[in-house]
Amino acid sequence: MPVVAGEIPPGYIGLMRRLSLAGLFATLGLLLPLGFHAVGLGKAFLPMHIPVLLTGIYLGWRWGVTVGVVVPLLSGALTGMPSFAPPVALMMMVELPLYGASVAVLYRSLRTGAFLAVAGAAFAGRLTYGATGYLLFPLFGWPAIGFLYPVTAGLVSGLPGILVQLTVVPLLVSRFTPEGYRQAYST
Numbered sequence: 626m627p628v629v630a631g632e633i634p635p636g637y638i639g640l641m642r643r644l645s646l647a648g649l650f651a652t653l654g655l656l657l658p659l660g661f662h663a664v665g666l667g668k669a670f671l672p673m674h675i676p677v678l679l680t681g682i683y684l685g686w687r688w689g690v691t692v693g694v695v696v697p698l699l700s701g702a703l704t705g706m707p708s709f710a711p712p713v714a715l716m717m718m719v720e721l722p723l724y725g726a727s728v729a730v731l732y733r734s735l736r737t738g739a740f741l742a743v744a745g746a747a748f749a750g751r752l753t754y755g756a757t758g759y760l761l762f763p764l765f766g767w768p769a770i771g772f773l774y775p776v777t778a779g780l781v782s783g784l785p786g787i788l789v790q791l792t793v794v795p796l797l798v799s800r801f802t803p804e805g806y807r808q809a810y811s812t
Contacts, residue, residue, distance in 0.1 A: 647688045650676040654696035655703070662706055671786030673697065673707075674750070677721045678743055678794050681729035683803050689725020694718050712761045720754040733803075739795035747787045751780055 657672035673696055681689030701707050701714035708714060724746045732742035759772045771777075780787070 643684055643688065647680060647684055647692055650680040650684075651692050651696055651699075653679075654692065655700050658700060658706060659704065667706065669782065669785045670789055671783055673700065673717070674721065674724055674747075674786065675790055675793060677725045678728050678746060678790060679797065681725035681727075681746070682732050682739065682742070682794070682798055684729075685733060686726040686729035689729050690722040691725075693721030693723070693725040697721055710765065711767045712758075712765050715761055716754055716757040719757045720750045723753045724750040732798075739798040740791060743790050743794045747790060751783065 654673050654676040657675065658667050661667040661670050661672040677689060677693045677696065680692040697707055697714045697717035701709055707717050727749045728742045728746035731737045731745045732739060737745070755770065755772055755774045758770045758774065763769045
């Protein structure tokens with residue numbers, strides 16, 4: 626169907642709405658860590674993860690992966706957090722897209738509910754973070770970390786953040802249903 630000048634093509638409005646919401650989540654992914662790091666709580670509370678989880682739930686796995694890659698890259702380049710040496714930003718560029726994709730698959734496709742979707746995504750993400758560190762640290766000349774590090778010390782140090790994720794994300798999802806957003810963002 627040809628597009629007439631001045632006419633909005635079908636699907637364009639939905640795409641612009643999704644792009645706007647992804648931009649909002651990406652902005653939150655940049656600003657939340659700044660606030661948490663300003664008071665020394667960034668590493669424990671994992672503030673960058675929450676907007677990526679919300680992106681996966683509200684917009685699906687493709688947008689979750691996109692925001693998950695872009696946010697640590699931009700944050701590292703603009704603020705130095707996460708750092709590129711040691712390659713924490715690169716590790717998070719693998720971990721966060723997995724968060725976004727896995728929460729979307731668990732919540733939207735398998736219909737596990739927000740709490741189980743976030744728990745599954747957090748577990749898969751922390752395992753991936755450890756595996757990535759295990760592989761990347763020696764390549765950058767840093768001491769290797771154990772493959773299961775995030776399941777032990779990494780999980781313990783990130784436990785406050787995971788508890789916040791398990792509380793805040795399901796609460797937001799229950800207050801602002803993704804199903805309503807899916808209908809509004811599909812036109």
